[in-house]
Structures are given as structure tokens and as C-alpha cells.
Amino acid sequence: MANNTAIEQKKPSSLMVVKKKPEQGARNLTLLGVGAILIAIVATSLELWIYRETGDIYLDRSRPGFLPDAEEVEEDTEADSGYIYPENGALDASELDDYLRELKKVEESLNKIQNPYGSNALSNESLGIEAAKEQE
Amino acid sequence: MKQQAKWLRFGIGAAVTGIVLAGFGVSKAVFADDNVDQAVLDNISQNCSSIKQSLTDLQRADSRTRAYLGSAYESVVRDFITPLNLRLVKNNRVDTKLFEIQGDFSSQQADFRTEYTAYMRELEGLIAMDCGGHPQEFYRQLEKTREHRTKLHNLAESLNKLVSAQYQGVASLKGDL
Structure with missing residues (x-):
């Protein structure tokens, strides 16, 4: 009797967890995508800054106009x-x-x-x- | 405490006044040096687009020259100077002059690379400037670019002389064998 009560008590909370999962998953996926894009932008900007600051851009003859x-x-x-x-x-x-x-x-x-x-x-x-x- | 606050305010006020006066002094000095002929400034404004085209063509030509000279200098160090000096060491033969040339050549080659980067940076800045609207600033930047170009020219001439010195040194070494 006590066990049945415990199982019945568990059911509503597991149902609630199942309801929350799709929303939380979609939000996490969106965050992942936005985060990945931001990291890519930061990394690319940093790379281009280093490329210019070190002067490698002036030694590079593979850029358009200098081939x-x-x-x-x-x-x-x-x-x-x-x-x-x-x-x-x-x-x-x-x-x-x-x-x-x-x-x-x-x-x-x-x-x-x-x-x-x-x-x-x-x-x-x-x-x-x-x-x-x-x-x- | 009141006395300290008073001195603190006085100190801050004096510092700010000093900075402002220094800023005026610097700007006055900068403008005082700009004795550029008005006709030159007018020419810059009028011929801005053709001047920029000439500079762009020059930038491209200089890049080509750098690639040519750079690969030649690299070849001299890699294929001639370094292997000969290694061979001299292995044969227990000390030639101070040739070792000095190696040291000078390597350091000037590095200077050439650095100076070229600095020159190209200035030239790019010059091409990006609005010579039609700000001829005076443009001319100032042009003077700066000229200074870097002169340094680059001197380094290239010096490296070419070192190649000749290497030739003479090796000819002398051959005579001693």
C-alpha cells in the first residue's frame, strides 16, 4: 500500500519532467547554435587582427590584387x-x-x-x- | 582631512590644466611644422584620384619587388652563406670575415622584413586617406611613408653589398687554398 502510494506520487513529477523536456531541449539547442556562432565570430576577428598586426598581410601575396x-x-x-x-x-x-x-x-x-x-x-x-x- | 581634500583638489586641477596646456602646445608644434606650399595642397586635392591610382600601382610593384628580393636573400643565406660556414667549421678553418658577413646578413635580412612591413602599413594608410578633403594630413602621411621607403632602400643596398662582400671573401678564401 505504501509502495503504491509512493509510485502514484512519483508519476505526476515524472509526467511534469516529460512535459518540460522538449522546451528545454529546443532552448539548449538554440543556445548552442548562438554560442557556436559567437565563438566563430570572436575567433575569426582575433585571427584577422593578428594577421594584420603582425604584418603578415603585407608579406602575403595570395590575397586578391597581389597575386x-x-x-x-x-x-x-x-x-x-x-x-x-x-x-x-x-x-x-x-x-x-x-x-x-x-x-x-x-x-x-x-x-x-x-x-x-x-x-x-x-x-x-x-x-x-x-x-x-x-x-x- | 579638509586640508588633504583641498590639496587633492588643487593637485587634480593642476594636472588637468597641465594636460590641456600640453595638448595645445603639441598641436601648435604640429601645425607650426606644416610649412607646405598651398599650391602643393591644391594639387593634391585636385589630382586625388590619380595620385591614389599611382600609389596603388606602386604598392603592387613594391610587393613584387619584395617577393623577388626576399627569395634571393633567402637563397643566399640558405644555399651559400650557411653551408659554406658550416663546412669551414667542420674543416677547422676559421674565417672571421665570412662569419661576420653571415651575422650581418641575417640581422639585416630581419630588419628588411620588419621595415618592409612598417613601410607597407604606412603606404596602406596613405592610400586609405581622403586626399581631396584633407590634403595637409595626406602630405604629412606621405612624408612619413617616404622616410620608411628610404630606410628600406638603404637596407636593400646594404644587403646587396654584403652579397658582393661574400663573393670577395670566398674568392680570397679560394686563393688561400
Whole structure:
């Protein structure tokens, strides 16, 4: 008798729990979705901030407008001789000849760019801010 | 207590007055340095769009130059300087000049990267400015960008000279063998 009473007393509370579950589940799912979106926004914003602050954005040539041109890729491929001086072995004069020859090629490729980051490109005349002064 | 409160109020008032006066002084100093020709400012306002186009083209060209120089410098360190110095060490041969070149080259290469980032940041800020409405601020930013560009130019020239010094050093080493 006492047990039946206990079971009957339990039933209403378990019924009440069953009633609450769908609402609570829907709310939790919504919270999960909103939370996931917020975390994604925060993480992406932080990542982009770091990308800009560290300066990697300026070294990255994969962004739109800065992709290398086709002829530029060909130039890079031709310029790379693939030479590496071996770090093991005795010092050999003929190997140093090869070293000097390859280093000369690199030096010449660097000298192809005359006056790198010269001041002329940002001068008033180049930008059209001021007319070039006529020489007397 | 009343005396302390009085001194506290006096101190706060003096600090605020000082800050305000300092702010006026700084702003006056900034404007006093801007002896920019009015004709230049007028040209900036009138030719704003073409100036911005030139700067955008320059930004792209500079990025290309950086990629080219950067890969060449990386190749010099990775394929020439470092393996040679390692080989010298393994053969118990000390060449102080070549080791110095390695140290200088690595540190200047890092400076080049840092300075390039700083320069590009300024250039981007310059391109984003409204030169039509604020030519004076634009010109100020242009001067700042020019300073960074000059530093970058000096670093590139210095690195190129180190490559030549490496060549001379190795030629001398070969002569000693």
C-alpha cells in the first residue's frame, strides 16, 4: 500500500519532467547554435587582427590584387638555379669555383633591380603633386 | 582631512590644466611644422584620384619587388652563406670575415622584413586617406611613408653589398687554398 502510494506520487513529477523536456531541449539547442556562432565570430576577428598586426598581410601575396602574374612566375622559375653548396667534405678549389659562379648569377639577378625602393617613386613630380622644376 | 581634500583638489586641477596646456602646445608644434606650399595642397586635392591610382600601382610593384628580393636573400643565406660556414667549421678553418658577413646578413635580412612591413602599413594608410578633403594630413602621411621607403632602400643596398662582400671573401678564401 505504501509502495503504491509512493509510485502514484512519483508519476505526476515524472509526467511534469516529460512535459518540460522538449522546451528545454529546443532552448539548449538554440543556445548552442548562438554560442557556436559567437565563438566563430570572436575567433575569426582575433585571427584577422593578428594577421594584420603582425604584418603578415603585407608579406602575403595570395590575397586578391597581389597575386603574381604568369610572367613573374616564369621569371622566378628561371632564376632559381637550384644550386646548394654542400656543407660536408674537404675544402676544394673547384667546388669553390662553382660556388663563385652560382653566387655571381644571384648577384647579377639582384642588380637587375636598379635602385630598389628608390625615392623617385614617391616624389612630388612622380605623383603629380608638383610639376618638375626646369633645369636652368 | 579638509586640508588633504583641498590639496587633492588643487593637485587634480593642476594636472588637468597641465594636460590641456600640453595638448595645445603639441598641436601648435604640429601645425607650426606644416610649412607646405598651398599650391602643393591644391594639387593634391585636385589630382586625388590619380595620385591614389599611382600609389596603388606602386604598392603592387613594391610587393613584387619584395617577393623577388626576399627569395634571393633567402637563397643566399640558405644555399651559400650557411653551408659554406658550416663546412669551414667542420674543416677547422676559421674565417672571421665570412662569419661576420653571415651575422650581418641575417640581422639585416630581419630588419628588411620588419621595415618592409612598417613601410607597407604606412603606404596602406596613405592610400586609405581622403586626399581631396584633407590634403595637409595626406602630405604629412606621405612624408612619413617616404622616410620608411628610404630606410628600406638603404637596407636593400646594404644587403646587396654584403652579397658582393661574400663573393670577395670566398674568392680570397679560394686563393688561400
